[in-house]
Amino acid sequence: MRQKRHLLLELGVILLAVIVSVPLYLVLINAFKPHPEIVKHPLSFPRFEVGFDNMVNAFEKMDIVKAYGTTFAIGAVAMFIAVGLGALAAYAVSRLKHPFFSSMYWFYTACILIPIQSALIPLVLLLRDLHLQNSIFGISFIYGAMLAPFCIFMYSGFMRSIPYELEESAYLDGCSTFRTFFQIILPLILPVTASLIIVQFISVWNDLQLPLVLLNSVDHPTVSISLYKFFASRNMSDLSLLFGGIMLTLLPIMILFISFQRYFVKGLSTGAVKG
Amino acid sequence: MSKVKFAAWGTVMALSMGLLSACGGNDSSNDSKASGDGGSGETVELSMTFGATLLGGIQEDLIKEFESSHPNIKIKAESLPDSGIFDTLRTRISSGDVPDMYQINIGHVTTTLAEDNGYLADLSSYESMANYSDSIREATKTAKGTQALFTMGVGVLGLAYNKDLLADVGYNEPPKTWDEFMDLGEKLKAKGIDLFAYGGKDETAIGNVFHWAFGEYAVKDAAFKEAYLNNKVDWTNADYRAMLKEGFERFNELNAYVRTGSFTNDGSFAQQAFAEGDVAIILSGTWESGPLHNLNPDLNLGFMNMPYAPEDQNAYIFIPEDGLAVNAKSPHQEEIKTFLNWLFSKETYAKIQQAKGSFSAMPGVGELDPSYVDVPNWLDTGRVISFANTGPIPSPTWIALGNAAQEYTFKGDLDKVIDKFIAAYDNTKSS
Amino acid sequence: MQRKIYLSGLVFMAPITIIIFVFLVYPILQSMFYSLTDWTGVGGYRFIGLSNYTDIFKDEGFTxxxxxTLFxxxxxxxxxxxxxxxxxxxxxxxxxxxxVLRALFYIPNVIPTVVAAFVWRYILDSNTGMLNKGLVALFGEKGSILWLDSPDYVVYTIIGIxxxxxxGPILIIYLAALQGVxxxxxxxxxIDGATKRQSFVHLTLPMIAPGITVNVLIGLANGLRIFDLPFALTGGGPAGASETLSVKIYRYAFSSTELSYGLSASFILTVIALVVTFFFIALSRKYEKGTIGG
Structure with a gap:
């Protein structure tokens, strides 16, 4: 009886996974079909007659290489700020027992909720005043500021569960706070770091609003902007090209995600959720 | 442990690569900012930002042609999706990062913003401006008299229709009255074809019949016309309210024959359905014959005015098409002049016309698409109303109008939805 | 020694705090300030006090x-x-x-919203969408459901998508938390005779309470501010039935000269997001403390 129920549940979950994956399935199969076939048989498995043509065509038309480079650069800088500098701050607010630090923790938590979109126009002006308009650094700083609060929140949760004895022994040995952080704490938080980097990098990769408003799409095209421009000029008349383009935007992050998948749960389970 | 170490090193390397390319990227963008200083006979780079369909899609070829005959001027063209172009420009105006040349629409809020902040150059001294007809030149001046843009064409709002589908149900001529229009809808419905579709997600399509409701009234009543064009209508006036009511009811009547999905779809869906013969008529304008022919070259295309009122009282809605304006604060005025005079010379303009299939704004230039054959006659009647369909009512309020009308078709409390619109109108009224 | 540690704590916090202040807090404070003026985003402005706020609450479209958005x-x-x-x-x-299942459930989160909107439109379109085509084949004309075109259903469709x-992330975090039990x-x-349900409620749930807090935070932070999906999928229609506050704010900010009006709406949204979220977090913290004793 136990076995049967188990099996049923497993089937139910698999069914749900199938339903959830329908959109991805659609993108995958249609990226390999010519346009007329997509219109007539959207669900059918492709016969691969066009092979990778769709994606190659999209590749040529989208100027995707520059977009990959730009987006990657923005993501990298943003990660350094949000994850790297965030970890430092999280250490301070979660380990030090002064009320100042605990109130800063609440400040950072509140920042998670600030909708940056409401301040787009002041942001534009700010970047201009700092001579950072239409630059990769400018937009990366904004992403860093947006994503850091959540990183600090997650890191704090995790760091609280690290036993104090580790640090105490380090101090007794004469280590400064800096050394303690880099040599003792850092190795312990690498799994969480991996998870945070994946999650935040994906959100930077996919974001459309900020690059649209803050960057010139010729100087610094991001992947999402390239796709957006691509979409708008094709309409519905050439679905094969469209799906090819979608595949190009999805592929890098899918690869990133699948290869780092195991760190995900590991990173989160090693105590990030222990408050 | 080695796996984690590997991941750590990988991350460090990725970050360093990212930082390096970010630095490199920053330098190049600084260079292009510095193009403003290179005015001493070296190559000048002009920046141009516009929507993807503005130049009929042939901009790359045009630019190549220009650059080969003018080696010291380079054009950096930024083409954005039509739906996002004005948002981007608005931001650029705020940040002071206005391109040398940019797309504007005469009635849109960005034009006002550009003018008020000194970014709109007066183009009356440009040679090619003389190529346009007088009425177009007048229509492309702002309220303050600035000759604002080189328009792409005469934009007349109307309905593109499938001549064959109409003929199949007995309409060899397009319907000329509202009743005929509804009758056509019934007949098409019986054959399983939708009468009408529009792309409701696109703000300009959302209020369809109201252009004509307001237009017909403006033809009759000069006071209303002035109030409307200045965005100062007092809707407590009983006559105005009655006219508004009629508009809502017509919208509702039409809705019985409108393709489902018109409220939320992108314009491209409506176009696609029209090209495939699922819909007989779409809300369109004299700028669209090119794309429509591209979608379906066999389509027997016609163009008619919306038969809101009997033909002799009906208004024709005229909007000079979007075009290119010049940044008055650019240091490259001479080079811009050279480029734009070339771009809007009769020869080049004719090429753009051909690619776009729109209605030429320059007399004697370009061929009129056969579906637009009646339009010149319309423009000769005294009943042409020049509204931009992106103004004078600002976008959020126009959307509120569309929403109110749609709400009426679902729930039906006419006075309530009218009040909703009026409240939204009063909020964005000019004071 | 204590002082030295605190000092280095400050040094640790400084870089990110400066960045957060300059690039996040300061622009928001500016927005708040400008919501009390008639600033159009460029040029000068006049101070108009709270009139944006009084106007906005009279605007039925806004309320x-x-x-x-709250719903x-x-x-x-x-x-x-x-x-x-x-x-x-x-x-x-x-x-x-x-x-495999874990990956499949997470992938929707990885897909950019513009793409998701396009694909879901492809599936759910009232006329040409695959789902309705299938339903009509099975149930005839009546089977066709207006997923995106009925003001009554569109909100649920948006919630569903x-x-x-x-x-994905929520599932992963819960999985991770559960593994900690x-x-x-x-x-x-x-062995003591508890049923599965009792064991869950009294043992598991309290132990994963911090995970619940994080996930509620994620859910609310994203849910209250959604913009991309309604904007790209339905443009806020039909009849404004899917227009969330963020969409409205965007329209006021970009498509009109009423920027300050839009800024007051965004201030209200921020306040609500803060209040609702802190309420939930306080609740769940209380639950945490009450069950495991802090």
Whole structure:
């Protein structure tokens, strides 16, 4: 009886996974079909007659290489700020027992909720005043500021569960706070770091609003902007090209995600959720 | 442990690569900012930002042609999706990062913003401006008299229709009255074809019949016309309210024959359905014959005015098409002049016309698409109303109008939805 | 020594705090300031006090959008958490296909919203969408449901798609939290005669309470602020039925000269987001403290 129920549940979950994956399935199969076939048989498995043509065509038309480079650069800088500098701050607010630090923790938590979109126009002006308009650094700083609060929140949760004895022994040995952080704490938080980097990098990769408003799409095209421009000029008349383009935007992050998948749960389970 | 170490090193390397390319990227963008200083006979780079369909899609070829005959001027063209172009420009105006040349629409809020902040150059001294007809030149001046843009064409709002589908149900001529229009809808419905579709997600399509409701009234009543064009209508006036009511009811009547999905779809869906013969008529304008022919070259295309009122009282809605304006604060005025005079010379303009299939704004230039054959006659009647369909009512309020009308078709409390619109109108009224 | 440690704590915090202040807090404070003026985004302005705020509450379009946004935000947060927890519990029971399933459930989160909107439109379109075509084939004309074109249904469709996209990280976090519950304690409870349900409620749930807090935060933060999906999928229609506050704010900010009006709406949205979220976090912290004793 136990076995049967188990099996049923497993089937139910698999069914749900199938339903959830329908959109991805659609993108995958249609990226390999010519346009007329997509219109007539959207669900059918492709016969691969066009092979990778769709994606190659999209590749040529989208100027995707520059977009990959730009987006990657923005993501990298943003990660350094949000994850790297965030970890430092999280250490301070979660380990030090002064009320100042605990109130800063609440400040950072509140920042998670600030909708940056409401301040787009002041942001534009700010970047201009700092001579950072239409630059990769400018937009990366904004992403860093947006994503850091959540990183600090997650890191704090995790760091609280690290036993104090580790640090105490380090101090007794004469280590400064800096050394303690880099040599003792850092190795312990690498799994969480991996998870945070994946999650935040994906959100930077996919974001459309900020690059649209803050960057010139010729100087610094991001992947999402390239796709957006691509979409708008094709309409519905050439679905094969469209799906090819979608595949190009999805592929890098899918690869990133699948290869780092195991760190995900590991990173989160090693105590990030222990408050 | 080695796996984690590997991941750590990988991350460090990725970050360093990212930082390096970010630095490199920053330098190049600084260079292009510095193009403003290179005015001493070296190559000048002009920046141009516009929507993807503005130049009929042939901009790359045009630019190549220009650059080969003018080696010291380079054009950096930024083409954005039509739906996002004005948002981007608005931001650029705020940040002071206005391109040398940019797309504007005469009635849109960005034009006002550009003018008020000194970014709109007066183009009356440009040679090619003389190529346009007088009425177009007048229509492309702002309220303050600035000759604002080189328009792409005469934009007349109307309905593109499938001549064959109409003929199949007995309409060899397009319907000329509202009743005929509804009758056509019934007949098409019986054959399983939708009468009408529009792309409701696109703000300009959302209020369809109201252009004509307001237009017909403006033809009759000069006071209303002035109030409307200045965005100062007092809707407590009983006559105005009655006219508004009629508009809502017509919208509702039409809705019985409108393709489902018109409220939320992108314009491209409506176009696609029209090209495939699922819909007989779409809300369109004299700028669209090119794309429509591209979608379906066999389509027997016609163009008619919306038969809101009997033909002799009906208004024709005229909007000079979007075009290119010049940044008055650019240091490259001479080079811009050279480029734009070339771009809007009769020869080049004719090429753009051909690619776009729109209605030429320059007399004697370009061929009129056969579906637009009646339009010149319309423009000769005294009943042409020049509204931009992106103004004078600002976008959020126009959307509120569309929403109110749609709400009426679902729930039906006419006075309530009218009040909703009026409240939204009063909020964005000019004071 | 203590002082030295505190000092280095400050140094640790300084870089990110400066960046957050300059690039996040300061622009928001500016927005708040400008919402009290008639600034159009460029040029000068006059101080007009609270008149934007009084106007906005009289605007039925705004109050509707406010209610709608709250509804969407809360419902997506609750549903995503319920589903996430339920499936995390299922997946935790060492099913063979666990890793694949985990990846599949997460992938919707990885897909950019513009793409998701396009694909879902492709599926759900009232005329040409695959789903309706299938339903009509099975049930005739009546089977066709207006997923995106009925003001009554569109909100639920949006909620559904948002939950679909949001689910992944929430599921993963719950899975991770569940793995932290020691098996021995579960077995001990079973031996003492507790049912599965009792063991769940009294043992598991309290132990994953911090995970619940994080996930509620994620759910609310995203749900209350959704913009991309309604904007790209339905443009706020039909009849404004899917226009969330963020969409409205965007329109005021970019498509009109009423920027300050839009800024006052965004200030209200921020305040509401803060209030609602802190309320939930306080609640869940209380639950945490009450059950495991802090």
């Amino acid at each position: 509707d959008a406010l209610k709608r 969407i935000g809360l419902t997506t947060a609750v549903l995503a958490n319920l589903f996430g927890l339920f499936f995390a519990v299922l997946l935790d029971q060492s099913l063979k296909t666990k890793n 948002t939950v679909w996209a949001m689910w 020691p098996h021995e304690m579960k077995e001990a409870m079973m």
